[in-house]
Amino acid sequence: MAAIVPVQFGVSMSLTVIAVAVGDIARDLDTGTDAASWTVTGAILASAVSTSLGGKLGDIYGHRRAFLAAAVMLVVVTPLSGLAWNIESLIGFRVAAGVANGVATAAGTAMVLLAFPIATRSRAIGWYQSALSGAPAIGLIVGGQIVEQFGWRWVFAFFGVIAVIGLVTSATVVRPMGGGLDVSVDYWGGLTLTAGVALVLVGLTLLGNDGVGTSVSVILMAGGVVFLAAFARIEQRVPEPIISMAYLRKRNFSIPIWVVTLANFSFMGGLVVTPFLFTERLGWGLGAATLLLAVRPITFSSCAFAGGYIHPRLGARMTPVVGSSLLAVGMVFFALSAWQASLGWTVAGLFVVAIGHGIQLPSLTTTASDAVEPEDYGVASGMRGTLTQVGVTTGMQTMVIMIGTDITGNSLASSYLLGASAAIVAVALSLAISPRSS
Template sequence: MGEEARETTPRTLNVDSVGVDELGVVPWPILLRRWIGQRVPIGRNWAVLLVVLSALFTVGFTITILVVSLGDIADEFHSSVSVISWSITGPMLAFGVVGPAYGKAGDLWGHKRVFVFGLLGAGIFAALTAMAWDAPSMIAFRILSASAGAATGPATMAYINRLFAPDQRVRPLSYWSFVNAGAPVLGVVAGAPLVNAFGWRVIFAFQAPLCIVGVIIAVWLLPDTERKKDVHFDVAGSITLGAGASMMLAGVNQGPKWGWDSPYTIGLLAAATCSLVLFIRIEQRVSDPLLPLHWLKTRNVAFPVMSQTLANFAYMGGFLLAPQVLQEVLHYDHSKISFVVIARPLTFAIVAPLASLITIRIGERAMGMAGGLCVVASMLSFGIVGPGTGLMLMLFALGLSGAGIGMASPAMTSLVANAVSTNDLGVAGAMQQLMTQMGAVFGSVVMTTVQQGVGGGEPTPASYRAAFHVAAGVACVAIFTASRVRSTPRT
């Protein structure tokens, strides 16, 4: 009987149990997992973390990779740089805005399902981006790819917070913070050499099969998460929050170009405000809200999220202005700028895992404040840059930025995860993703506006100094909000 089964079912293993007549059939995926587990020195939880972070990196890396190629793409499609720039602005807005809906969907119907379908959609639209025939099609496919890929962010957070104990989450969250914040930065750094070597279409053609491979591994490896029954998805809340956040970010992002007194800017910001007010009223009435409003009064949710948002204001605003300082004030060429700015993500990658180990000993509050202090010091260091400034000061300032966010972000993220219910981990992670994205957009716009206003449109050292001093002030508020949190008790 055992021999017969072997011939007819080659994808299973027959196990003849001693003392019984029954046939044990073990599915081949389980056998393969066991076989790999015996030979690969990594635990199941860390293997899951590696898979979800790899997918998150694959999606996030390409969001900003076309920054240096906008002019060439505009020429190819007989369009303008201002139009093609929406292939970056659109995905950045979408990636943050749709996150809460994905987070809630994962909490309700399972994060594995949301993760897999999101990554699959990102791969499909990446392939279509590589085949884009004009500017509108390319922009649309980029936005759709980022919108689908945004599902990987909340799902990754949910898996981390389910697989690791509350007092051990800081370390895996440090890797998540690096990938979430570092992938777009690395995309900007690596964009020029990759596009020059292979062309922009090849990058997205290569991204598509990577996503498909990720889908296959995720289906095989990721565990299912629990699903809620008799709970309704908050459609009205998702629409009003998504629309409000989109219009707010778009209005702030385009304000400097359209003019702050432009009817378009005023209209977008007014509509955004109305939509967000309507969202709050909806959340007060529905039985299963998208974002529980009591989080706004929860110390270890409201203060950590605010601290991250304000720190990201300075971090991303500084990221935008630092290359301009290198070019306009220090007169570095593009190749040298690409080499210098990599100091920030490199420092982030080194410091974040080490800081997570220290956080377990000293607590999230102390580490969040220390990280904010590093960001303040970084902004003040940028503020003293002048025509005669040496390379070491620039590396020091960039490194402090990366170190500061690498220290603060995992600590603050861990506090939020520990403060909410397990059933709300996905939407909590998505809320953080949205707020940090809003901090990045506001920081970029405000610092650029200050620089142009002080310099009268000219790239003077004094104008950059004023912008970085504003960022330092905002980062000081981030330190204060971090001081209001309570560290996770550890035995």
């Protein structure tokens, strides 16, 4: 596990830093911030659409091979990002990095699942997610200093070194895992799934953009739904589907995935809204706010580690019930802060949402994985990753649109209460999870 973490750790950190450096990138490459923001959005979308297919390829050809292929791609495109000559080339390199991250995420999670027995699997997942979730905080602190002192291009030199270390370590230490399925690749299923997820996420990303009409976003999302419907029909007919429809009928597989999706809607939506709470309601500067916001991923990382030990004690049902309940409470704390301009409620919200989401993620990942056969760990991890990104993108876009351009206490509070509502639905769904593996 220690060998595969550096690869994904570097990608997660670079996403955080580039999000902060969008303004510098726009000025340096002589473009607008709307175009520069696609260096982040493009990587996220590419990661979302590549995880499911990447997971299936790992199940067929081996997760070590898939992971190393992704690591090699990162070693190549990371330094090239620092040498980008225009915004189009930078976006292209970041999209390639997103694809590599999606494949590495599915393969890495599958290898962790295969390396540990059921009795200790939740602890291993807790360690794994704890390590990865600390990356955004480190990215903000370390990478932010690199951007300020040397410029955004040097960020990719730093993360290029991390990518090389990850490749060498994983190639040396990680043993072959998974693979060996004597099946053909469902290319039509992969194509329709990729097109469907991409169109839905692009439509959501453009929703509310002043330069793009709402009708364009709706058309893109409708087209995505058509492709996803075609994907479902293809999967019912082909002999070797990317994801077995039988798994979707198993509540301990499908429900945890939907709980993660709703929880990420709330958690990540709140993440992008909270800087506005600091600057518009509390009167903080963005630099000071960023430092305090780092408390959230640090707390989340610690609680993800603890969540691996909580799962065997509370069980598959009660762990996400408690976690999503805390997430809902934390979002209410943020709403109270928006109304009252209270730093106390804000700090309480930062801690409570991180604790709730942190303790439930290892449990939900473990429960969904226990419901599938070991030879399908890759595609199961990929599907979870894809829907996670759907939740992230939907939450971020919807909650930002709700606060509007004229940011007030009421608009911020309404956005947070929407996040709380999503978490409450996650609580209700969690109650349907079977306490026993199935």
